[in-house]
Amino acid sequence: MADMPAGQQKPPKLKPQQRPLKRKREDEDVDSLNQRVQDINVKENECDTFASLPLSQPTASGLEASHFKTLTDIQKKAVPYALKGSDILGAAKTGSGKTLAFLVPVLENLYRKRWTELDGLGALILSPTRELAIQIFEVLRKIGRYHKFSAGLVIGGKSLHEERERLGRMNILVCTPGRMLQHMDQTAAFEIDNLQMLVLDEADRIMDMGFQSTVDAIVEHLPKERQTLLFSATQTKKVSDLARLSLRDPEYVSVHEAASSATPSTLQQNYIVTPLPEKLDTLWSFLRSNLKSKILVFLSSGKQVRFVYEVFRHMQPGIPLLHLHGRQKQTARLDITNKFSATKNSCLFATDVVARGLDFPAVDWVIQLDCPEDADTYIHRVGRTARYERDGRAVLFLEPSEEEGMLKRLEQRKVAVEKINVRQKKQQSIKNQLQNMCFKDPELKYLGQKAFVSYVRSIHIQKDKEIFKLNGLPLEEFSASLGLPGAPKIKFLKGDNAKSLKNAPRQAVSSSEGEDSDREAKAKNAPKTKYDRMFERRNQDVFADHYAKLITDETDGKVNDMGYVDGENDFLSVKRRLSDASSIDGEDNDFKVPQLPDEGRDAKAPLVVDSRRKEKLLKSKKKLLKLKEKGKKLVFDSEGNPHEVYELEDEAQFKQRGPASSQQAKFLAAEQERLQTADLADKQAARAKKKEKREKRKARERDAAESEEPDEGAGAVLLLPDEGFEGGVIEDADFDAFAEGDAVAEENVTSEAPAKKRRKKWFEDDSGDETKSKHQKRRKHDEKVMHEPETLEDLETMASGLLG
Numbered sequence: 001m002a003d004m005p006a007g008q009q010k011p012p013k014l015k016p017q018q019r020p021l022k023r024k025r026e027d028e029d030v031d032s033l034n035q036r037v038q039d040i041n042v043k044e045n046e047c048d049t050f051a052s053l054p055l056s057q058p059t060a061s062g063l064e065a066s067h068f069k070t071l072t073d074i075q076k077k078a079v080p081y082a083l084k085g086s087d088i089l090g091a092a093k094t095g096s097g098k099t100l101a102f103l104v105p106v107l108e109n110l111y112r113k114r115w116t117e118l119d120g121l122g123a124l125i126l127s128p129t130r131e132l133a134i135q136i137f138e139v140l141r142k143i144g145r146y147h148k149f150s151a152g153l154v155i156g157g158k159s160l161h162e163e164r165e166r167l168g169r170m171n172i173l174v175c176t177p178g179r180m181l182q183h184m185d186q187t188a189a190f191e192i193d194n195l196q197m198l199v200l201d202e203a204d205r206i207m208d209m210g211f212q213s214t215v216d217a218i219v220e221h222l223p224k225e226r227q228t229l230l231f232s233a234t235q236t237k238k239v240s241d242l243a244r245l246s247l248r249d250p251e252y253v254s255v256h257e258a259a260s261s262a263t264p265s266t267l268q269q270n271y272i273v274t275p276l277p278e279k280l281d282t283l284w285s286f287l288r289s290n291l292k293s294k295i296l297v298f299l300s301s302g303k304q305v306r307f308v309y310e311v312f313r314h315m316q317p318g319i320p321l322l323h324l325h326g327r328q329k330q331t332a333r334l335d336i337t338n339k340f341s342a343t344k345n346s347c348l349f350a351t352d353v354v355a356r357g358l359d360f361p362a363v364d365w366v367i368q369l370d371c372p373e374d375a376d377t378y379i380h381r382v383g384r385t386a387r388y389e390r391d392g393r394a395v396l397f398l399e400p401s402e403e404e405g406m407l408k409r410l411e412q413r414k415v416a417v418e419k420i421n422v423r424q425k426k427q428q429s430i431k432n433q434l435q436n437m438c439f440k441d442p443e444l445k446y447l448g449q450k451a452f453v454s455y456v457r458s459i460h461i462q463k464d465k466e467i468f469k470l471n472g473l474p475l476e477e478f479s480a481s482l483g484l485p486g487a488p489k490i491k492f493l494k495g496d497n498a499k500s501l502k503n504a505p506r507q508a509v510s511s512s513e514g515e516d517s518d519r520e521a522k523a524k525n526a527p528k529t530k531y532d533r534m535f536e537r538r539n540q541d542v543f544a545d546h547y548a549k550l551i552t553d554e555t556d557g558k559v560n561d562m563g564y565v566d567g568e569n570d571f572l573s574v575k576r577r578l579s580d581a582s583s584i585d586g587e588d589n590d591f592k593v594p595q596l597p598d599e600g601r602d603a604k605a606p607l608v609v610d611s612r613r614k615e616k617l618l619k620s621k622k623k624l625l626k627l628k629e630k631g632k633k634l635v636f637d638s639e640g641n642p643h644e645v646y647e648l649e650d651e652a653q654f655k656q657r658g659p660a661s662s663q664q665a666k667f668l669a670a671e672q673e674r675l676q677t678a679d680l681a682d683k684q685a686a687r688a689k690k691k692e693k694r695e696k697r698k699a700r701e702r703d704a705a706e707s708e709e710p711d712e713g714a715g716a717v718l719l720l721p722d723e724g725f726e727g728g729v730i731e732d733a734d735f736d737a738f739a740e741g742d743a744v745a746e747e748n749v750t751s752e753a754p755a756k757k758r759r760k761k762w763f764e765d766d767s768g769d770e771t772k773s774k775h776q777k778r779r780k781h782d783e784k785v786m787h788e789p790e791t792l793e794d795l796e797t798m799a800s801g802l803l804g
């Protein structure tokens with residue numbers, strides 16, 4: 001949870017006698033503000049600027065400092081109602097300034113109530129995604145900078161405990177529904193009885209199926225007497241929603257209802273009809289011809305996002321690529337949104353996690369590679385461009401089978417899109433490249449397979465069957481266009497609809513239809529090529545590991561290493577082909593391996609041999625040893641009887657020796673004495689060693705001094721220590737230096753290279769030092785063995801040394 005610093009301008013410290021005066025003045029200000037708010041004629045409101053609204057000084061200053069002067073249409077209409085305390089259903093096109101339309105009243109209404117830290121939570125703002133919550137919080141920080149309220153952001157990603165500590169002190173919270181409910185249920189000190197305002201941004205989304213139970217549970221915790229504000233670009237007046245939130249005579253504030261289009265007028269919208277197998281070709285060609293643009297590409301699942309991002313990244317289109325989906329870590333998500341916001345030209349592949357509310361500056365293109373689930377999602381996706389009076393372009397990719405149905409839905413929602421065609425001259429096919437990449441890199445192929453499955457699954461679970469028809473789709477060709485050697489087998493499972501799955505992806509989906517597709521049967525009978533078999537072979541390596549995880553996930557719902565949760569939640573699952581190895585499993589197998597290896601699984605669980613890897617494991621003696629129980633360490637007494645290293649003494653015997661405390665004291669005293677004696681001996685030994693070393697060094701120095709005098713060549717090197725031993729490395733280097741000096745001296749006798757030059761090289765390069773010192777050591781060693789033989793043994797040693 002992040003805090004908003006209290007008012008940044010620190011007021012001068014008041015004397016105690018000045019305080020009542022100040023309070024009186026503030027009371028008067030608030031009274032007059034209240035009066036002015038009461039006097040607003042909401043029907044004929046003429047306020048065009050924030051300065052003309054009855055706003056407190058801190059809010060007015062915050063708005064001014066953030067360069068907000070004139071009100072947008074939705075702000076003009078909604079703010080006066082909200083200031084007067086009405087419940088609001090606000091609807092306005094994307095990018096029209098709805099955030100300020102609720103944030104300004106939140107600050108103002110709490111200010112006019114003279115809200116302080118002691119009053120607890122005054123306003124709760126719910127957002128469907130973390131990214132949007134962060135963005136709202138940032139705007140709140142900006143315009144609320146002169147207020148004294150405390151504000152927090154609760155979106156998960158930190159420990160509950162950490163958030164919990166500060167939650168009780170917050171006046172305004174911006175949060176995602178799931179995390180909020182968690183706190184409401186688990187944080188005892190979290191007081192919400194005093195709540196004055198509830199705000200739902202992207203309200204229709206928060207009220208829809210995925211968040212239904214969470215939001216209902218949150219509302220149950222809240223006091224009934226409060227002001228509720230709902231905002232969205234696709235707001236509805238659904239009576240059931242109003243009842244769920246217990247809205248009191250809400251004002252429906254819709255500024256663009258009468259407009260001819262539900263999308264901004266500055267937005268140019270087109271669609272292209274492209275068969276499924278050509279989608280990636282078209283997208284690639286599009287990117288290649290728009291390298292200097294800022295592009296946002298929507299796909300229907302995180303797996304597709306990852307695959308397209310990875311393969312395009314390998315192919316280097318010439319524009320920076322980014323990717324974002326809900327399964328990434330929070331820090332990565334934040335980093336990517338910040339990067340995309342900051343860049344002038346880049347392409348972000350994303351799921352609908354960024355479809356709503358996010359205010360990326362200056363996006364040129366919104367491409368919808370996969371058809372949105374409904375017209376509302378379309379409106380929000382394209383709303384990421386052409387924001388606040390800017391221009392923007394949007395292109396929707398439609399499969400021929402989706403064209404009619406989707407256009408109908410868009411028309412019903414007053415969205416006009418115009419058909420355009422792809423210039424065939426510019427169209428490039430990347431199919432072969434993808435096949436090549438997937439062939440070489442099993443990880444990419446694996447991603448492709450998952451992307452394929454998740455795409456098919458997304459079509460299967462869509463509610464609107466007038467648009468999404470799985471039967472007619474050219475899936476074999478589609479899989480080939482992803483670079484796959486064949487369409488992965490898919491098992492369809494019955495479950496909930498697309499929206500609830502999308503909103504609550506970790507939720508379990510039960511009951512299997514067990515209906516395999518026709519393609520599966522066809523593929524089984526189809527003849528296999530050499531390449532198919534090659535792919536299959538690698539497939540096993542790749543799949544075995546992942547499938548093991550998929551199988552584990554189904555039972556415990558853990559996140560697998562790809563960062564996805566595949567488990568019982570999956571609507572469709574890839575059918576695992578049983579390998580020959582599976583026959584090893586079972587009671588009649590020869591290998592008796594009762595335990596699993598150390599892979600983070602339950603050690604007692606039986607080993608299921610469902611992959612080549614495990615089969616191999618059974619054959620490896622070394623690895624099997626790991627599975628065996630570890631032996632015990634025993635010591636043998638003088639009679640040869642084994643004992644454990646630590647054996648417990650007989651209790652009666654122990655007691656005979658006196659009470660435990662006195663035994664302990666005795667033991668400690670004895671140990672202390674032992675330590676002191678040992679310490680004394682250690683110190684003496686250390687002193688003797690030091691002395692011996694010192695004497696040896698002195699002897700060496702003496703020898704060296706003696707050998708310097710007669711040999712001039714060697715002296716040239718050795719007698720210039722200050723030139724060579726730069727930086728006082730002498731202490732460590734002296735021994736080697738002299739040895740090197742000898743070596744160089746010898747070389748100087750035979751070579752004509754000047755001694756100085758040779759010496760410089762030695763100190764130039766540290767790496768050389770090492771080799772040289774080794775060389776010297778070797779020489780010294782050699783010297784040792786080469787002394788004059790005195791006995792027969794010496795002669796033999798020398799001879800064997802020479803031969804060796």
Ligand SMILES: Nc1ncnc2c1ncn2[C@@H]1O[C@H](COP(=O)(O)OP(=O)(O)OP(=O)(O)O)[C@@H](O)[C@H]1O
Pocket residue numbers: 067068069070071072075092093094095096097098099100232233356357358359383387388
């Ligand atoms: N009064 C204003 N003056 C100038 N700019 C404004 C004003 N109000 C909002 N904006 C700017 O307009 C942009 C869009 O605002 P905002 O994000 O609130 O739109 P929105 O209606 O909530 O969009 P969406 O439906 O996509 O969530 C922002 O960049 C914001 O800073």
